Amino acid sequence: MASIIYLAKLGELTLKGSNKADFERRLVANIRRALVGAGASVRLQAGRLYVEADECASTAVEGALAHLVGITGWAKARACDKSLGAIREAVYGEALDAKESGARTFKIEARRADKGFPLDSYGIQREAPLLVCERNLLAVDVHRPDAVITVEVRDRAFVYRNAHKGCRGLPAGTGGKGLLLLSGGIDSPVAGYRMIRRGMRLDAAYFHAFPYTPDEAQRKVEDIAAVLARFGMSLRLHAVGFTAVQVRIKERAPEAYRTLLLRYCMIQAANLLAERTGAQCLVSGESLGQVASQTLENMTVTESAARFPLLRPLVGLDKEEIIETAKGIGTYGISILPYEDCCTLFSPKHPVLRARAGETRSLYEALDADALIAEACESCEAKRFPAQESRVALSGNVRVS
Template identity: 45%
Template sequence: MKEIILCKYGEIALKGLNKSTFESMMVKTIKRRLASAGEFRVTKSQSTLYVEPLGENPDVDEFETRLSKVFGIVKLCRSGAIEKDLKAICEQAPEYLAEVLEGARTFKVNARRADKKFPQKSPEICSELGGAILDRFPHLEVDVHDPEVTVTVEVREDYAYVHSDPVDGAGGIPVGSSGRAMLLLSGGIDSPVAGYMMARRGAVVEAIHFEAPPYTSDRARMKVETLAKLMTAYCGDVKFFCVPFTEIQELLRDNCPEELFTILMRRLMMEIAQRICEKDGDIQALVTGESLGQVASQTMYAMVCTDAACRMPVFRPCIGMDKSEIVEIARKIGTFETSILPYEDCCTVFTPKHPKTRPSLAEVEKAQASFDFEPYIQKAVENTSVTLIKNR
């Protein structure tokens, strides 16, 4: 019996005349993500994508793991494809699901007859298959309210697909359906989560990192590159920009009020990021991992001063989240353990002892205007390195 993974989606099914565009994007993403896992075939029908691993002894577990990280897929059902005949279903389904049923105590059968030409109706399918399962596994009991295992039969166009409880997908909408955005990627916990959340809403995520050697080490940069690599499992390939920022930070330290250092630094980061976006092409927004009130530079007053330096929208998907919520997502996407490695990034260099939490825009702009940063901004842009960090 061949195995086929049914990939089901949620809000994409509601996209009306644009549905096929979203489906095509998701199919392209699936083909890219699975390319190194082995041969496979992808087809689509009835708001479902069918991924069929091909060849001898395909690693279906690996296919399923990779598909679970493709945005747009809400549920994954690893299914046995059986001839559309009730006798065949009753003979083959218990054997296909033997491993999961042997370890359970209760079950129920759920039938979905998408092909209305199939002669038996759903209640008859449930009754016959339920009896066959009880004959094969006499230790089981039927529990229609709270079963340990739900056996589902989906009678569709080509086959009857039999599976147990589905696996959660990544949800969201396909990467590439919502434009491109530049993520300010530090070595912390929050910014990779912000990038993940933007990709989940369809954005192609690029990443920009500011390094300050010798105050930051090569290991700090390697840590951030590792975070970008981990993000590719969900976001796809990431174009990684690394900006030399030491000189600008030293100039800030020597020429500006200490209590405004972090806000001025972030304004200059935003300016550099915007220029790189304009230079690189069609990037519509900046993204940060800021959460309101988390640190001094993330008060509403500070963000107003930061945004005043921006010509582009700044998205902050973590803005209303508690730290515990951000950490939970970081653990889920596999970035947390790397984020907490003890290698400092440039945001922790020259941190003021008493940062101002309620700065006014007038005083911040006056402090920035007291020194001509323009040639140093342009120099940083020109000396920025670019690396493509690929998925797999």
């Protein structure tokens, strides 16, 4: 069976100081975890992550690298001896593949990590394309080439093209643990993804109102959780039945406050789940001014219910920016499926826009819902989604922003 090798460039963790080795160990552990059963060999050396595997494992390796937080880019490479002849042959092979894909022009980019190699980067760029030019395979165009072929001289020489962008950020698991308030909408999965890119491990809480919300709504959220798990190495989803709480809100609360009080109750439940799971913060998909419950005044009210830091990574983004990221990570197509979640249940026609914390607290106390919330958290169902599995079809070509 033919062997393949992939090179990945490390991201901002290279800027770390005395704890850099801890971040590197976590990155290697994460890619190994994502490739369990694939028979891949992983090593990290001098700013590059190397993954070697049999050709039959290419789909698994490419999918894992596309979802690996902590690298800026990756590519499938040809490995050869550090001789000019071997490098020229490898470059010719890449140029031949490029021509078969429709390329007519190319250029060489070179990096010489091994300073003992007799040619510097410019010399490699000058000498490596000799066979391609002699055989008139492709024309050189250094300004607007159809194909860019990269040569890196390290412990061996590596030649590649079609480099893919990585997720960047810090390796998942290096930035503490949070509890994501996950709905079936567009925003909260993006919020979770952005915190994963800062190294955070996530659990998630999903609130449903069966039988008012369909089973398909929960399955949609589970599919979203499976996508996020590939970036975060795993994710445990807590499905909280909130029907009794919502009915109590409908019965006792002024109509204009229903949505805000639902958010308030969700934060109270999230406090309990965070304590139980060891989360150090709550994560929400709120964006300032996007909907009525997300005015500055209303966000201040909901935050007053939190006993943990409440992080809002989307607070300054507009909807187009959020949608672009959702499409890139693969959650958008799931989020727009037409299954409503509990946030739309009993929603008021004219919601309060500028609530006050004291007044909302009084309305919450009038609900007498603490026992209902505690019971909902005690009886919630938890499901873990591991990194190397997915309920949905995911492409290796993740687009990140």
